[in-house]
Amino acid sequence: MSVRYSHPPEGDREGVYLRKHLGDVARRTREIVPNQVTTPEGESLQRVVETLAYVHDFGKATTFFQEYLRHNTEPEYKPCRYHAPIGSFAAYYALDAQGFESETCLAGFVAVAKHHGRLPDVTQYIYDRAYNSENSTAGAQTNAEQQQAAIAMQLNDIEKHVPELAADLFDDATDSSGSWDGFRQSYKELLDEIAAAVATESGTTINRESLSDSCYGLVLEMWGSLVLADKTSAASRSEDTASESAYEAVQPSLQVLDEYVADLEASAPADSDGSRTERLNHYRSRARSAVTENAKQLAEDGGGVATLTLPTGMGKTLSGLSAAQTVRDELGSERVVYALPFTSIIDQVVDEVKDIYETDTLGRLLTAHHHLSETKIVVEDDVDADKADKNDDVAGMLAESWRAGITVTTFVQLFESLAGPANKQSMKIPALRDSVVILDEPQSLPLDWWKVVPRLVAILTERYDATVIAMTATQPQLFDEATDRGEEVTELVDDPDVYFEATERVQYELDESTERYIETQEIPKSYADASAELLTAVDAGASTLAVCNTIDSARALFDELTDIQDSLLNVGDIYADELSKVETTVDIDPKTLATRITERSDQSILHLSTRLRPVDRLKLIETAKELTDAGHGLITVSTQLIEAGVDISFDRVYRDLAPIDSIVQAAGRCNRSFEREQGRVIVWWLDVPDEQQKTPAEAVYNRGATLLPVAAETLDTVREADESLSETAVARTAVTEYYKKLHTDKNVGKQEYAEYVDDARGDKLAELSLINQRNAVDIIICRTEVERRQVEQVREAWKRYEFDRVRRLMDELKQIRVSFPIYHGESDKKEKLGQLNPVHSDTDVLCLDVRKHGLSQYFDQNTGFVIPDSTAERRIL
Numbered sequence: 001m002s003v004r005y006s007h008p009p010e011g012d013r014e015g016v017y018l019r020k021h022l023g024d025v026a027r028r029t030r031e032i033v034p035n036q037v038t039t040p041e042g043e044s045l046q047r048v049v050e051t052l053a054y055v056h057d058f059g060k061a062t063t064f065f066q067e068y069l070r071h072n073t074e075p076e077y078k079p080c081r082y083h084a085p086i087g088s089f090a091a092y093y094a095l096d097a098q099g100f101e102s103e104t105c106l107a108g109f110v111a112v113a114k115h116h117g118r119l120p121d122v123t124q125y126i127y128d129r130a131y132n133s134e135n136s137t138a139g140a141q142t143n144a145e146q147q148q149a150a151i152a153m154q155l156n157d158i159e160k161h162v163p164e165l166a167a168d169l170f171d172d173a174t175d176s177s178g179s180w181d182g183f184r185q186s187y188k189e190l191l192d193e194i195a196a197a198v199a200t201e202s203g204t205t206i207n208r209e210s211l212s213d214s215c216y217g218l219v220l221e222m223w224g225s226l227v228l229a230d231k232t233s234a235a236s237r238s239e240d241t242a243s244e245s246a247y248e249a250v251q252p253s254l255q256v257l258d259e260y261v262a263d264l265e266a267s268a269p270a271d272s273d274g275s276r277t278e279r280l281n282h283y284r285s286r287a288r289s290a291v292t293e294n295a296k297q298l299a300e301d302g303g304g305v306a307t308l309t310l311p312t313g314m315g316k317t318l319s320g321l322s323a324a325q326t327v328r329d330e331l332g333s334e335r336v337v338y339a340l341p342f343t344s345i346i347d348q349v350v351d352e353v354k355d356i357y358e359t360d361t362l363g364r365l366l367t368a369h370h371h372l373s374e375t376k377i378v379v380e381d382d383v384d385a386d387k388a389d390k391n392d393d394v395a396g397m398l399a400e401s402w403r404a405g406i407t408v409t410t411f412v413q414l415f416e417s418l419a420g421p422a423n424k425q426s427m428k429i430p431a432l433r434d435s436v437v438i439l440d441e442p443q444s445l446p447l448d449w450w451k452v453v454p455r456l457v458a459i460l461t462e463r464y465d466a467t468v469i470a471m472t473a474t475q476p477q478l479f480d481e482a483t484d485r486g487e488e489v490t491e492l493v494d495d496p497d498v499y500f501e502a503t504e505r506v507q508y509e510l511d512e513s514t515e516r517y518i519e520t521q522e523i524p525k526s527y528a529d530a531s532a533e534l535l536t537a538v539d540a541g542a543s544t545l546a547v548c549n550t551i552d553s554a555r556a557l558f559d560e561l562t563d564i565q566d567s568l569l570n571v572g573d574i575y576a577d578e579l580s581k582v583e584t585t586v587d588i589d590p591k592t593l594a595t596r597i598t599e600r601s602d603q604s605i606l607h608l609s610t611r612l613r614p615v616d617r618l619k620l621i622e623t624a625k626e627l628t629d630a631g632h633g634l635i636t637v638s639t640q641l642i643e644a645g646v647d648i649s650f651d652r653v654y655r656d657l658a659p660i661d662s663i664v665q666a667a668g669r670c671n672r673s674f675e676r677e678q679g680r681v682i683v684w685w686l687d688v689p690d691e692q693q694k695t696p697a698e699a700v701y702n703r704g705a706t707l708l709p710v711a712a713e714t715l716d717t718v719r720e721a722d723e724s725l726s727e728t729a730v731a732r733t734a735v736t737e738y739y740k741k742l743h744t745d746k747n748v749g750k751q752e753y754a755e756y757v758d759d760a761r762g763d764k765l766a767e768l769s770l771i772n773q774r775n776a777v778d779i780i781i782c783r784t785e786v787e788r789r790q791v792e793q794v795r796e797a798w799k800r801y802e803f804d805r806v807r808r809l810m811d812e813l814k815q816i817r818v819s820f821p822i823y824h825g826e827s828d829k830k831e832k833l834g835q836l837n838p839v840h841s842d843t844d845v846l847c848l849d850v851r852k853h854g855l856s857q858y859f860d861q862n863t864g865f866v867i868p869d870s871t872a873e874r875r876i877l
Contacts, residue, residue, distance in 0.1 A: 002161070002162065003017070004017065004018040004019070004060065004061050004066060004162060004165060005017060005018060005060075005066065005069060005070065006018040006020075006021035006022070006057055006060055006234075007021065007234060008069050008070050016234075018057065018060050018061060018165075019165060019168070019169070021057065021233060021234075022053065022054050022055075022056075022057060022058075022169065023054075023172075024233045025053040025054075025056065025057075025226075025229045025230050025233045026050050026053035026054050026172070026229075028053070028228075028229035028232060028233055028247075029046065029049040029050045029052075029053045029225055029226065029229045030046060030050060031246075031247050032049075032225050032228055032229055032247060032430050033045055033046040033049050033050075033225050033430070033433075034046065034433065034434070037433065037465075039100075039101070039104050039218060040103075040212070040214045040218060040463075041101045041103070041104065043100055043101065043104060045221065045222075047098075047175075048095065048100065048104060048108060048222065049222055049225045049226055049229075051091065051094050051095055051098070051108070051173050051174070052091050052095075052108050052111055052112050052222060052226050053226060053229060053230070054094070054169055054172050054173035055087050055090040055091050055094055055112065055169065055170075055173050056084075056087050056091070056112045056115050056226060056230065057083060057087060057230075058083070058086060058087045058090050058166075058169060059082065059083030059084065059085070059086040059087050059154060060083045061158050061162050061165055061166065062080065062083075062154045062157045062158055063157055063161055064080040064081050064153075064154065064157065065081055065083055068081045077149075077150060077153065079146050079147055079149070079150035080150045080153050080154055080157075082147075082150070084112065084113050084114070084115065084116060084117075085113065085129070085147050085150070085151060086151045086154050086155070087112045087113070087115075088109045088110070088112040088113035088129070089109070089151065089183075089187065089190055089194075090112075090170075090173070090183060091105075091108045091109055091111070091112040092105045092106070092108060092109040092190060092194060093174075093178060093182070093183045093186065093190060094170065094173040094174045094178060094183075095108045096178075097174045097177045097178030097182065098174055098175055098177045098178070099177070102197055103211060103212060103215055103218070104218070106122075106126055106194070106197060106198070106211070106215075107122075107215060107218045107219045107222055108222060109126060109194065110122055110125060110126065110219050110223070111219060111222040111223040111226055112226070113125070113129065114223060114423075115223065115226050115227055115230060116423060117423060118420065118421070118422060118423060118762065118763075118766055119219060119220070119223065119420060119421075119762025119763075119765075119766070120762050120763050121759075121760070121761050121762060121763045121764070122211065122215065122216065122219055122760035122761070122762060123198050123206050123207075123208055123210065123211055123759070123760060124206055126194060126195075126197070126198045127195055127198045127199060127205075127206045128142075128144050129144050129147070129194075130144075130190070130191050130192075130193075130194035130195040131144060131191070131195045148191065151187065152187070155184050155187060159184060163180065166180040167179065167180040167181075170182075170183060197210060198210045198211065208759050211759075211760055213757075213758045214462075214463070215760045216459075216757050216758070216759075216760040216761075216762070217459040217462070217463040218463070219760065219762075220418065220421075220426070220429060220459070220463075221429065221430075221463055221464070223426055223429075224421075224426040224427060224428075224429030224430050225429075225430045227423060227424075227426045227427055228397075228401055228426075228427040228429075228430050231397055231424075231427060232246070232397060232398065232401075235397060246398065246403075247398075247403055248334070248364070248403070249334050249335050249364055249365075249403055249404055249405040250363065250364040250365040250404070250405050251328070251334065251365075251405045252325065252336075252353075252356075252357050252365055252366075252405050252406055253357075254322070254325040254326065254329060256356065256357060257318070257321060257322060257325060257356055258322075260355075260356045261288065261315075261318055261322075264318075265281050265284070265285065279502070279503070279674075280313065280503070280673075280674060283314065283499055283502055283503055284314055284315045287310055287314050287315070287319060287493060287499055288315065288318065288319045288322055290492070290493060290494045291308060291319045291320075291322060291323050291492045291493060292322050292323065292326050294306075294323075294490065294491075294492040294493075294494070295322070295323040295324075295326040295327050295330075295492060296326055296330055297490075298327060298467065298490050298492070299326065299327045299330030299331050299467075300330065301490075303327060303331060303461070303465065303466070303467035304461055304467060304468075304489075304490065305457060305461060305467075305468045305470070305479045305489045305490070306323075306467070306468070306469045306470070306489060306490040306491070306492050307469070307470045307471070307475050307479070307489055307490070307491050307492065308320055308323060308469055308470070308471040308472075308491075308492045308493060309471075309472065309473065309475050309491060309493050309496040310473060310493055310496065310499055311473050311499055311500050311503055311505075311727070311731060312473055312505075312667070312668035312672065313503060313505065313668075313672055313673065313674070314499055314503065316440075316471055316472075316473075317349065317352065317440070319471075320338075320438050320440065320469060320471045321336070321338075321353075321438075323469055323492055324336045324338075324436040324438050324467075324469060325436075327436045327467050327469075328436050331434065331467070332434075333434045333435060333436055333467075334405070334434060334435070335402065335403075335404070335405060335406070335407065335431055335432075335434075335435040335436070336405065336406045336407070336435065336436045336437075336438065337402060337406075337407045337409065337414065337431075337432065337435055337436070337437045337438070338406060338407065338408045338409070338438045338440065339409050339410060339411050339413070339414045339437065339438065339439055339440065340408070340409075340410055340411070340440045340441065341410065341411050341440070341441050341444035341445070342410070342444075342641070343410055343614075345646070346368060346408055346409070346410065347368070347614075347618070348646075348647070349408050349440075350366070350368045350408050353366055353406060353408065354366065363404070364403065364404050364405065365404055365405045365406065366404055366405065366406050366407075366408070367399050367402065367403075367404035367406070367407045367408070368407075368408050368409075369399070369400060369402065369407060369408070369409045369413060369428075397424070397427060400424065400427065400428065401427040401428050401430070401431055402428040402431035402432075403431055407431070411439070411444070411445060411770055412769075412770045412771055413425075413428075414437070415445075415449070415453060415456055415770060416768070416769065416770060417429060418456045418459060418460070419452065419456060419753075419756075419757070419765040419766075419768055420762050420763070420764070420765030420766030420767070420768060421766075422766075432460060432464045432466055433464045433465065433466070434464070434465050434466065435464070435466045435467075436466065436467045436468075436469065437460060437466055437467070437468045437469070438469050438471055439468060439469065439470045439471065440471050440472070441471070441472050441665075442470045442471075442472060442475075442476060442478055442479075443472055443474050443475070443476040443661045445476075445478070445770070446770055447707075447742075447748045447749060448749065448750045448753065449749065449750075449753065449768075449770065450476075450478060450748050450749030451749030451750060451751055451753055451754040452749070452750070452753035452754045452756070452757060452768075453478060454478060454479055454754075455754045455757045455758070456757070457479055459757075469492070473664060473665075473668070473731060474660070474661040474664050474665070474731065474735045475735075475739075476661070476739050477739045477740070477743060496732070497728065497732055500727060500728045500731055500732050501728050503674070504678070504726060504727040504728060505667075505670065505671040505672070505674055505678065505679055505727060506653075506667050506670045506671055506678060506679040506680065506681045506727050507678055507679075507680060507681070507724045507725065507726060507727065508663075508667070508681045508682075508683065508715075508724060508725040508726075508727070508729075508730050509680060509681070509682045509683070509724045509725075510682075510683050510715065510719075510725075511525065511682055511683060511684035511685070512525075513525035513684045513685040513686075514657055514683050514684055514685050514712065514715075516685070517657060517685045517708070517712055518712045518713070518715075518716050521709075524685045524686055524687040524688070524695050525684045525685055525686055525687060526687050527556050527557050527560040527686070527687060527689075528560060528564070530546070530557060530560070530654070530684065530686060531557065531560040531561045531564055531565075532564075533654075534546060534561065534635050534654065535561070535564075535565055535635075537651075537652050538603055538633045538634070538635050539603075539633075541631075541633065541651075542633075542650075542651035542652045543627070543628045543631075543632070543633065543634045543650045543651045543652075544634070544635050544636070544650060544651065544652045544653075544654070545635075545636045545638065545642070545650040545652070545653045545654070545666075545669055545670070546635070546636070546637050546638070546653075546654040546655075546656075547638055547639070547640060547642060547643065547653065547654070547655045547656065547666045547669075548637065548638070548639055548656050548686065548696060549639075549640070549656045549657075549658060549686075549696035549697050549699075549700045549701070550639070550689070550696040550699065550700060551609050551610070551611060551639055552689045552692065552696070553656065553686055553689050553696040554607065554608075554609055554637050554638060554639050555607070555609075555689075555863055556689040556690065557637050557686070558605070558607045558637045558862070558863065561605055561635060561637070562605060567601070567603065568601075568603055568604060568605040568635070569597060569600055569601035569603065569604040569605070570604070570605060570606075570862055571597060571604050571605065571606040571620060571623060571624070571627075571634075572606065572607060572620070572861050572862035572863075573861060573862065574593060574596055574597055574600075575588070575593060575616070575619065575620060575623070575861070576783075576861035578592075578593055578596070579783055579784065582784070583784065583785070583786050584784055584786045584787075585615045585616070585619060585784070588619055590619060590622035590623040590625070590626050591626055593619075593623045593626075594623050594626035594627050594630065594632070597623075597627065597632070598627070598630060598632050602632070602633050603632075603633035603634075603635070604627065604632065604633070604634055604635075605634070605635045605636075605637070606620060606623075606624055606634060606635070606636045606637070607636075607637050607638070607862050607863050608620065608621070608636060608637070608638035608639065608641060608642055609638065609639045609641065609863065609864060610639065610641055610818065610819070610864075611818060611820075611863060611864030611865045611866065612818070612863075612864035612865075613781055613783075613815065613816045613817070613818055613864070614814070614815045614816075614817070614818075615815040615816055616783075616864075617641070621642075621646060621648060624636055624648055625647070625648045625649075628648060628649060628650060634650075636650070640662065640665075640666075642666075642669060643662060643665035643666050643668070643669070646669065647672070648669055648672070649669060649670065649671060649672035649673055649675060650669055650670055650671075650679070651670070651671070651675075651676065651679060651680070652670065652679065652680045652681075652682065653666055653667060653669055653670040653679070653680075653681045653682070654681075654682045654683075654684060655667075655681065655682070655683050655684075656684065656685065656686045656696060656697055657683060657684070657685040657686075657697040657708060657711070657712070658697060658700075658701060658708075658711065659701060659707045659708075659710075659711050659738070660711050660714060660715065660730065660734050660735055660738045661735065661738075663681070663683060663711075663730070664730060664731050664735065666681065667679075667681045667727070667730075667731075683715070685697060707742075710738060710741050710742065710745070710746065711738060714734050714737050714738045714741065715730070715734055717734075717737065718730070718733045718734045718737065752764075753765075753768060756768075775821060775822045775823065776819040776820060776821045776822070777819070777820050777821075777822060777833055777844070777846060778817055778818070778819050778820075778844065778845045778846070779817065779818055779819075779820060779833075779836065779845070779846045779847070779848050779865060780813050780816055780817045780839060780845060780846070780847045780848070781816055781817070781818060781848045781850060781859060781865060782816065782847065782848065782849045782850065782851075783816075783850055783851075787813075787816055788849060790809060790812065790813060791813070791839060791847055793809055794806055794809045794810060794813070794839055794840060795839070795840050797809060798840035798841065798842070806840070810839070810843075810845070817845070818864065818865050820833070820865060820867075829867050832867050832868065833846065833867070835854075835855070836848055836855070836858070848865070
């Protein structure tokens with residue numbers, strides 16, 4: 001059996017020869033890693049990764065692996081089948097033979113060892129895998145010792161059966177600086193050399209100081225590039241059809257964006273005297289012009305980290321895209337990555353980019369990527385790596401690898417792909433090289449991550465030469481130390497205060513309940529009193545928004561309003577009635593829906609939360625916009641989902657007590673387009689909903705760092721006497737003071753997270769998550785016949801083993817899917833969810849058909865998914 005395959009013949013598909021696959025992966029690494037990129041020591045990173053490519057699957061050359069691959073026959077000594085371990089030692093040898101620095105060789109060792117797995121605790125992993133078994137005490141063999149014994153057997157097997165192939169590979173891998181014989185004969189010496197590189201002087205334990213702070217970023221870069229080259233090669237069966245165009249992006253034109261903005265400004269409707277429209281257009285144009293000029297200077301200075309600080313209504317999205325594309329063009333970059341905090345607002349940004357460039361997300365200009373559209377990946381360990389390699393399904397991976405000109409994604413995808421990514425997540429990392437990364441609303445990042453995110457941004461700027469633009473009205477001062485070169489962070493807006501002062505849309509008021517919180521933290525506002533105030537406001541002709549801190553709080557306020565004022569027309573009821581008459585939600589026109597509502601009543605009420613399906617939320621928000629634009633008396637009760645990126649404007653906004661940035665975000669929904677001289681934002685402190693122990697504000701924001709007292713004290717400090725607060729006083733003065741207190745007094749952020757990066761603790765980083773939904777249950781909710789048929793199509797495709805179609809259909813269903821969290825101690829919720837069936841037999845995603853007998857109790861057409869008669873502890877989603 002002299003023929004060696006990397007991937008076996010399957011059906012009518014020919015097998016891929018091992019030598020061809022390794023050569024193809026090496027060629028692809030030259031396309032993925034630019035030739036000018038270096039390691040921290042100034043070595044050619046392209047040559048390093050090319051070396052890894054030649055040897056990453058070297059262990060497949062054994063008869064042990066070939067028998068397993070072609071006949072599923074396990075060797076008598078099972079560890080002999082695994083191919084990654086011997087490849088990792090070959091990688092170290094091949095790099096060392098070419099004179100690369102020790103840390104570069106060690107990083108390559110880990111990248112190859114884990115090209116089917118996740119990054120480990122790098123230092124510990126290297127030591128454990130290389131510790132020489134001859135130095136151990138008598139007793140049962142450790143896994144590493146078994147592996148070392150297997151490698152010795154594999155070396156002998158390759159020498160016996162395919163020495164010419166091995167010699168040829170090592171000649172290419174080492175650029176003739178080493179040889180197969182050299183590797184085979186020095187293997188045992190390598191064990192001591194590698195282990196000693198990360199050990200203490202005694203050699204009995206690891207020395208974490210042995211690797212530099214830049215090691216994690218280097219391993220990440222090598223590993224991600226190798227995985228992308230390997231998997232895309234496997235996807236094409238190593239055919240000679242791939243070229244650089246497979247990895248290149250189509251770059252959106254800055255000129256097209258400029259023309260779009262010009263058309264937008266020219267077509268803006270004027271108010272009666274034209275003053276507001278002219279003022280807005282003047283300042284928007286001024287801001288965008290300044291941002292573009294400063295972006296050019298940023299590029300001339302070599303890029304780095306910048307901030308873009310503008311108030312709501314000043315066109316941050318378009319200014320940010322202009323800045324990013326300006327830097328891209330000036331630096332000769334290829335890609336823009338636009339990251340947002342929430343999946344709920346991705347579609348809005350994507351739709352705007354689609355409109356600008358008249359494109360879709362199927363080509364190489366634009367990609368939308370977030371966790372709802374990504375197949376969940378089971379982490380492969382060394383034992384199962386070969387099975388994964390044999391059966392890997394990599395369809396659609398180029399889109400998931402962010403190769404498009406613009407990728408719109410979430411903070412989760414971006415930062416979790418830099419901090420302990422899963423194997424397939426690593427494939428997007430090479431696309432970050434020379435990219436421009438926009439962070440929209442970075443203050444939304446969890447406080448625990450505030451020390452590690454600057455480290456990850458430093459990896460982007462230092463290792464990947466990326467430029468990062470943090471864009472918000474409330475800058476959290478996160479990135480002042482995000483570069484190792486010590487440069488100051490550049491503000492792209494010349495003088496943000498000018499825009500805040502010139503475009504003041506609202507005044508802030510502190511309700512008596514907030515005053516009581518400041519003074520005694522006692523007697524919050526009852527839902528009855530809050531409802532009465534909202535009704536008074538809408539009776540006075542003001543469209544009104546109440547933003548609550550939890551779903552339970554929003555439901556309590558909504559229920560109180562509908563109980564005491566039965567004349568309020570429920571928007572959700574009208575929407576449900578309309579939905580029952582059409583084939584799909586696409587057939588519902590928000591304008592028509594709004595007309596039906598205004599014809600029936602002068603006042604209506606709407607509930608919004610993440611318990612509603614995304615497709616329903618979008619239609620309801622569009623309907624609400626039609627109603628508020630028409631001057632209809634609408635009360636909207638919502639959770640925080642409405643605070644970011646939702647283009648809707650109310651006369652008054654009531655916000656439950658929260659951190660100042662959240663209050664400012666809520667204010668962005670008030671007088672958003674300057675419909676009136678000034679809107680009102682009232683901050684109140686809502687009471688405890690039924691069956692809970694704390695007010696929603698305290699339950700959400702006083703865990704860990706107690707944010708509410710800091711926010712309340714800051715608001716009290718910046719106001720004069722009992723006067724209302726100006727927008728500038730809150731959005732600029734209070735925000736700056738608030739973040740200063742968080743950084744200095746509270747020292748927010750977990751230092752150990754940052755140390756995980758410094759210590760290359762891939763294992764610890766993999767445990768971190770930006771969202772606390774690891775115990776969430778996803779539920780597809782069917783409300784129409786078309787949706788029911790779509791679920792049946794998934795089930796039929798699953799029965800026919802059409803897994804690609806299953807994934808595609810499940811992706812299409814994400815707009816009717818909600819996530820429901822199950823927290824510790826909520827076994828009753830798990831039990832009740834057990835009445836819902838999975839969509840198919842191999843998924844955790846459940847299906848709820850609201851028209852089925854006995855299941856309608858799980859869904860309320862106004863408030864969405866609900867666990868019937870649940871009295872368990874409830875939390876924010």
